[in-house]
Amino acid sequence: xxxxxxxxxxxxxxxxxxxxxxxxxxxxxxxxxxxxxxxxxxxxxxxxxxxxxxxxxxxxxxxxxxxxxxxxxxxxxxxxxxxxxxxxxxxxxxxxxxxxxxxxxxxxxxxxxxxxxxxxxxxxxxxxxxxxxxxxxxxxxxxxxxxxxxxxxxxxxxxxxxxxxxxxxxxxxxxxxxxxxxxxxxxxxxxxxxxxxxxxxxxxxxxxxxxxxxxxxxxxxxxxxxxxxxxxxxxxxxxxxxxxxxxxxxxxxxxxxxxxxxxxxxxxxxxxxxxxxxxxxxxxxxxxxxxxxxxxxxxxxxxxxxxxxxxxxxxxxxxxxxxxxxxxxxxxxxxxxxxxxxxxxxxxxxxxxxxxxxxxxxxxxxxxxxxxxxxxxxxxxxxxxxxxxxxxxxxxxxxxxxxx
Numbered sequence: 001x002x003x004x005x006x007x008x009x010x011x012x013x014x015x016x017x018x019x020x021x022x023x024x025x026x027x028x029x030x031x032x033x034x035x036x037x038x039x040x041x042x043x044x045x046x047x048x049x050x051x052x053x054x055x056x057x058x059x060x061x062x063x064x065x066x067x068x069x070x071x072x073x074x075x076x077x078x079x080x081x082x083x084x085x086x087x088x089x090x091x092x093x094x095x096x097x098x099x100x101x102x103x104x105x106x107x108x109x110x111x112x113x114x115x116x117x118x119x120x121x122x123x124x125x126x127x128x129x130x131x132x133x134x135x136x137x138x139x140x141x142x143x144x145x146x147x148x149x150x151x152x153x154x155x156x157x158x159x160x161x162x163x164x165x166x167x168x169x170x171x172x173x174x175x176x177x178x179x180x181x182x183x184x185x186x187x188x189x190x191x192x193x194x195x196x197x198x199x200x201x202x203x204x205x206x207x208x209x210x211x212x213x214x215x216x217x218x219x220x221x222x223x224x225x226x227x228x229x230x231x232x233x234x235x236x237x238x239x240x241x242x243x244x245x246x247x248x249x250x251x252x253x254x255x256x257x258x259x260x261x262x263x264x265x266x267x268x269x270x271x272x273x274x275x276x277x278x279x280x281x282x283x284x285x286x287x288x289x290x291x292x293x294x295x296x297x298x299x300x301x302x303x304x305x306x307x308x309x310x311x312x313x314x315x316x317x318x319x320x321x322x323x324x325x326x327x328x329x330x331x332x333x334x335x336x337x338x339x340x341x342x343x344x345x346x347x348x349x350x351x352x353x354x355x356x357x358x359x360x361x362x363x364x365x366x367x368x369x370x371x372x373x374x375x376x377x378x379x380x381x382x383x384x385x386x387x388x389x390x391x392x393x394x395x396x397x398x399x400x401x402x403x404x
Contacts, residue, residue, distance in 0.1 A: 039200050040200055137180065324386050
């Protein structure tokens, strides 16, 4: 039985942030050291981002609000609202994005009615409330009151991958299950001015957006492209626990995003992929040698095996499409070089980053949609998806393009 992801839909809020303008505002904030000012300019300039979106309507240069909470446009001053103020806006705006993305996904599947949905999985790490977005989707979309609801919260950028894996498990357990998966992240609520390098990097990358899709055993309609969900895998790298983290502070959520993260990914991405590929016969048949464990410099054994393909096979030839979470430009650069991928294979990720920034867990779904919508994407082609998050955790999945 094939389990498919259909009707991928994306939503962004209307307020657009121009990266160069945001850079200049952050660099001009009072209290920054000279080093911090230089770091702001560098981080924003090399981000690979041109535009981002935010639910904070007052984050515009022409805003004339008499009582601004996040940005005083008259003084060009970034304000410091409390966690409560930020979360109240999350409750209001995240609900809109969750519902809109879910409604679009249902509309894109004319053979699935709201009452057909048996499960809802929501994903977010940028706010909290209860009854939560899972409840709001049932109420606002007219789903059955008996719809089973699950929320994956505070997991970070990789969370949409376990959401898809969980949805696949529901369908495998019950072929009649129809699972609505929706991710919405309002990262801009927690951006702040600071001389701390981690905070500066986070401020140069994160943004807001939502995405949704439907997982079921129903085949796509004629002319429709979908993704067959084949395999998923989770790997925790041996290092990196303190290099990517997400905590709640008095003045919003606080991101730890070390500049060492791209190096960690560079060192461990092949080993993180090996357990996934070892479970796929079409890939293991092209291995030059059996998967094996590798000894580290300390003499201990690394759990992740080594992956070696037999020439002339390469990862870029074995798997046509790569949905890599664009956590930042340097992460994509490291991934492309380490896996020896073609530039066009990273285009969906780079383009998502350029136009939307890093929307945490929703971002990987944007990249998958870009791949499906690509005119050159054909049936039976393979897709490898990867997302990274706190831990440092690597979530990966193998998928197959299916056309109705």
